[in-house]
Amino acid sequence: MTTPALLDIRDLTVEFATRRGTVQAVRSVDLAVAKGQTVGIVGESGSGKSVTSYAVMRILDRAGRIADGSVHFSGIDLRAARERQMRDLRGREISMIFQNPRAALNPIRTVGRQIEDVLREHAQAGSGDARRKAIEALEQVRIARAAERYDAYPFELSGGMCQRIVIALALACRPQLLIADEPTTGLDVTTQKAVMDLVRDLTRERGMATILITHDLGLAAAYCDAVTVMEKGRVVETASAEAIFQRPAHPYTRTLMRATPRPGIGLRDLLPEGSAAPMPPSPDPREILLTVRGLSKVYPAKGGGRLFGRRRDPAGEFRAVDDLSFSVLRGESVGLVGESGCGKSTTSSMVMRLLDASAGSIVFKKVELADVPARDFARHPLRPKIQMVFQDPTDSLNPRWTAARAIADPILRFRTVSGAAAIRSRCEELARQVGLPLDLLDRFPHQLSGGQKARVGIARAIAPGPDLVILDEPTAALDVSVQAVVLNLLADLKRELGMSYLFVSHDLHVVRLLCDRVIVMKGGRIVEEGTAADVLERPEAAYTRELIAAIPHPPARSAA
Amino acid sequence: MLRILVDRLLTTLPALAGVVVVCFLLTRVLPGDTAAYFAGPAATPQAIEQIRKELGLDRPVPEQFGRYVTELARGDLGQSLTTGQPVLADLKSRLPASAELTLFGLVLALVVALPLGILAAVKQGSLADHLCRIVATAGVSLPVFFTGLLLVYLFYFVLGWSPAPLGRLDSFASAPPTLTGFYLLDSLAAGEVETFRSALAQIALPGLTLAIFALAPIARITRASMLAVLGADFVRTARAAGLSGRKVVITYAFRNAVLPVVTTLGMVFSFLLGANVLVEKVFAWPGVGSYAVEALIASDYAPVQGFVLAMAILYIVLNLLIDLAYGLIDPRVGSAAA
Incomplete structure (x- = not known):
């Protein structure tokens, strides 16, 4: 490199003291960021990408320490710097923005005051002009009515707005380096695009360098000059963004690339080459399993509802789901897509009969279910026939139950099988179906990996032999390589067991891979409906086009 | 803010009523005879009976309770027999x-x-x-x-x-x-x-x-x-x-x-x-x-x-x-x- 790097990390090793001895979270990592350059660090959970950035900022947990290597920023040795000097650098020279913006802000301090705190700490403002400068900082991240927002608390703002505040906070003192740690995870795609564009524009304007830490290869490709891929604490590959997507050299990079859902591929293409049999064509569905007609959910007006930037009628009531009609055939999977607040989860809760509909009918297996009150549905004969797989595989399992007990729960509840031995053998059969090794059945959730927990959740859902399974973002919390496996498992199970899926998701690519038909929702209504290929490749509604355009795409590859 | 305050105060009323009832009943169930205590160890049964009447302790419990509540409503917490002062004055001091x-x-x-x-x-x-x-x-x-x-x-x-x-x-x-x-x-x-x-x-x-x-x-x-x-x-x-x-x-x-x-x-x-x-x-x-x-x-x-x-x-x-x-x-x- 001709120009001296702004940030130069050499041979960095970070250790954590745990109860089972020291663990090396980051091993001999080399990374250089030049002035004005944007570098992506890509990796799955546990790859050490966040720990690397915390080590640069020297904000590691008490248990963590830099064991070896050097970190230089503009010629300053950060490893040897005194804490006082580090405090000056943090926020003024190197800033950070985080995942989960709402939690990253102090919940009981107005956002304006939080920006002021940073400005004053670094002597960028005095008591006289702090307020004005904080409002300027808010205006720079394109927050409308900044003077009003100054007095807002984080809970009064949307997630995307909170992330803008965090960015304003990070950029308030005009630092030279911005570290963005998964800045858009948990945000909608359109919000993600807005936030990332904002970061790119602001850093470009100011000639800042950026490190973008993400698990999303597409995002890294769209916004970075160079990409570093990490696996298990090591850097496996560093190259320019273009090169890494055209000619991924390391096998891990290739696996990661393959597993990322993208246009023009099938489910099997996500898995490593030659590892799975080709997908047989799905049977042609004929019989109608579920029909929803005129389904609505209306919430009465409430104080504080002004935060929903959504259409409300004059009476002030909030129509979460508005006159929705669709049907699901036997053996078919239907995707319900939309951004947060579009009513997709409310719809699935009503179909699942967890929530009473305000109006409309739900006919499942020729029985009207909308009349059954939600609290009585638990004892309804059709209850075992509708099951659900939840978004967070960890939180949806009882931490004090073994995998076997969790899977057996619906069996015990519906008494489909009786006798301890019979239940156990049914659990084992289910575990085999979802590909969970039998010796893991007696483990507790904290002893299982994310993918294994997802399998337990799926086994539990299919235990009573359902006809309809509602999948509520079942892979949103999983790494892409695990997501690839779980999606394929779901597709195989559906065909083997002849089930139908109602797949709720915000990720259009994932929906296209798994679903036959797609319903795009916005503001409680259906915007567009059609076969997955039609909706994604020839979208008709403007909103669908907007959604698709917002997804960051990895550049097309010639070879895998 | 004032509304919340008033609402909150209203919810405390049942608790207060419960305290009044339970406290009254508990003091009646306690062993020990007030009249006998105040008559002193040398008192005759007639004297004890006399004191009991004066204190109204010979009446049925519901009637005693009624009287207690009526007095309470007037802000009268009764008289302490030990100090001879109104209870309210004692508490105040x-x-x-x-x-x-x-x-x-x-x-x-x-x-x-x-x-x-x-x-x-x-x-x-x-x-x-x-x-x-x-x-x-x-x-x-x-x-x-x-x-x-x-x-x-x-x-x-x-x-x-x-x-x-x-x-x-x-x-x-x-x-x-x-x-x-x-x-x-x-x-x-x-x-x-x-x-x-x-x-x-x-x-x-x-x-x-x-x-x-x-x-x-x-x-x-x-x-x-x-x-x-x-x-x-x-x-x-x-x-x-x-x-x-x-x-x-x-x-x-x-x-x-x-x-x-x-x-x-x-x-x-x-x-x-x-x-x-x-x-x-x-x-x-x-x-x-x-x-x-x-x-x-x-x-x-x-x-x-x-x-x-x-x-x-x-x-x-x-x-x-x-x-x-x-x-x-x-x-x-x-x-x-x-």
């Missing part, structure tokens, strides 16, 4: 003494426990952390009458630093003009430094006894709550923004950690009201606690009922204040209640 002692103990405990708890959380595993644990364990394990006696033995009997543990002022000083009923404040307001010093010397040991008792839960909760908040994302943001350690710990972490501490404070205060009864006995403190105990031993119903009612009202008011404090500390509470 003694409540400030108890309140002063309790608040003094609580403030003392806060002054020590909050910094200790914060320090223990910030420097987890350090000397301060261990000290916090030892103080907390000792505080909860030692009963108040024992710590009280121990302190008296040490500071009065052995070292001779503190005055005789007899009341709120030493026998040569006179009470300051009543303003709040708190001698410490009243003497300062009147500019009587000598009286203030005397009052402080007297309150030091009983106050310390209560403080040691109250210290443990406050320090523990402060530490636990601080630990949780220090691990929160927004504290990491504050650190990453280069804010000073003081700003991060006090403005960002502690203000968020204070809610559970305030909740505990309410509970600790009610424990202290109970502990007060014993401490007042040990230090001959002329408060409502010792008053109630004496009345109870004498089977003197009216003061006991008055005491329990006064404590219930005090506790309700305190909880109301805590609820309001929540709204001030956490903006989310206020908007949820609206």
Whole structure:
């Protein structure tokens, strides 16, 4: 490199003291960021990408320490710097923005005051002009009515707005380096695009360098000059963004690339080459399993509802789901897509009969279910026939139950099988179906990996032999390589067991891979409906086009 | 805000009614015969019967209750048979003494426990952390009458630093003009430094006894709550923004950690009201606690009922204040209640 790097990390090793001895979270990592350059660090959970950035900022947990290597920023040795000097650098020279913006802000301090705190700490403002400068900082991240927002608390703002505040906070003192740690995870795609564009524009304007830490290869490709891929604490590959997507050299990079859902591929293409049999064509569905007609959910007006930037009628009531009609055939999977607040989860809760509909009918297996009150549905004969797989595989399992007990729960509840031995053998059969090794059945959730927990959740859902399974973002919390496996498992199970899926998701690519038909929702209504290929490749509604355009795409590859 | 206040006060009415009924019934079930006690050991059965009639104790219980409630509605808490004074007057003169002692103990405990708890959380595993644990364990394990006696033995009997543990002022000083009923404040307001010093010397040991008792839960909760908040994302943001350690710990972490501490404070205060009864006995403190105990031993119903009612009202008011404090500390509470 001709120009001296702004940030130069050499041979960095970070250790954590745990109860089972020291663990090396980051091993001999080399990374250089030049002035004005944007570098992506890509990796799955546990790859050490966040720990690397915390080590640069020297904000590691008490248990963590830099064991070896050097970190230089503009010629300053950060490893040897005194804490006082580090405090000056943090926020003024190197800033950070985080995942989960709402939690990253102090919940009981107005956002304006939080920006002021940073400005004053670094002597960028005095008591006289702090307020004005904080409002300027808010205006720079394109927050409308900044003077009003100054007095807002984080809970009064949307997630995307909170992330803008965090960015304003990070950029308030005009630092030279911005570290963005998964800045858009948990945000909608359109919000993600807005936030990332904002970061790119602001850093470009100011000639800042950026490190973008993400698990999303597409995002890294769209916004970075160079990409570093990490696996298990090591850097496996560093190259320019273009090169890494055209000619991924390391096998891990290739696996990661393959597993990322993208246009023009099938489910099997996500898995490593030659590892799975080709997908047989799905049977042609004929019989109608579920029909929803005129389904609505209306919430009465409430104080504080002004935060929903959504259409409300004059009476002030909030129509979460508005006159929705669709049907699901036997053996078919239907995707319900939309951004947060579009009513997709409310719809699935009503179909699942967890929530009473305000109006409309739900006919499942020729029985009207909308009349059954939600609290009585638990004892309804059709209850075992509708099951659900939840978004967070960890939180949806009882931490004090073994995998076997969790899977057996619906069996015990519906008494489909009786006798301890019979239940156990049914659990084992289910575990085999979802590909969970039998010796893991007696483990507790904290002893299982994310993918294994997802399998337990799926086994539990299919235990009573359902006809309809509602999948509520079942892979949103999983790494892409695990997501690839779980999606394929779901597709195989559906065909083997002849089930139908109602797949709720915000990720259009994932929906296209798994679903036959797609319903795009916005503001409680259906915007567009059609076969997955039609909706994604020839979208008709403007909103669908907007959604698709917002997804960051990895550049097309010639070879895998 | 006023609406919330009124709503909150209305919900306390059933609780108060329950306190009145239960307290009345409990005093009637207690063993011991008021009439026999006041007639004295040499009284004839006729004399006892006479007294019983005068006190209205020969009437059926529902009728007695009716009369009690009617009088209560007029603000009449009855007459104490031991002191011969109206219970209301007795409580009025003694409540400030108890309140002063309790608040003094609580403030003392806060002054020590909050910094200790914060320090223990910030420097987890350090000397301060261990000290916090030892103080907390000792505080909860030692009963108040024992710590009280121990302190008296040490500071009065052995070292001779503190005055005789007899009341709120030493026998040569006179009470300051009543303003709040708190001698410490009243003497300062009147500019009587000598009286203030005397009052402080007297309150030091009983106050310390209560403080040691109250210290443990406050320090523990402060530490636990601080630990949780220090691990929160927004504290990491504050650190990453280069804010000073003081700003991060006090403005960002502690203000968020204070809610559970305030909740505990309410509970600790009610424990202290109970502990007060014993401490007042040990230090001959002329408060409502010792008053109630004496009345109870004498089977003197009216003061006991008055005491329990006064404590219930005090506790309700305190909880109301805590609820309001929540709204001030956490903006989310206020908007949820609206």
